[in-house]
Amino acid sequence: MVPTTRLGLWAVRLLVAFVAGLVVGMSLAGAGQISGGEGAFDNLWLTVPLMGVGLATVVAGVLAGVAAAFAIVRRGERSVLVFLPLLVLLFIAIFFVGELAGHE
16 A cells, blocks of 8 residues: 555655645635635735645646656556556646636
């Protein structure tokens, strides 16, 4: 169950960072809506940290997926926990392609 390779361990650590970033980002967005009834992006003091946390979260998710892919392909990692970052990478890729395709 626990990864045995160094890349597998990094993939799981980055996955934990991704989940923590999601929790912090949702908390910041919720705090923006609670204070004064305005949206999170209407308040500059919440927008900057929210964007920073969002960018760090996406980077952690992509790096977790890449590390997991390398751990599975190159090192032969077979832990279930290492396959989870691949799902995160797939989700981020689908979201990114959807944003590029446009909204209709």
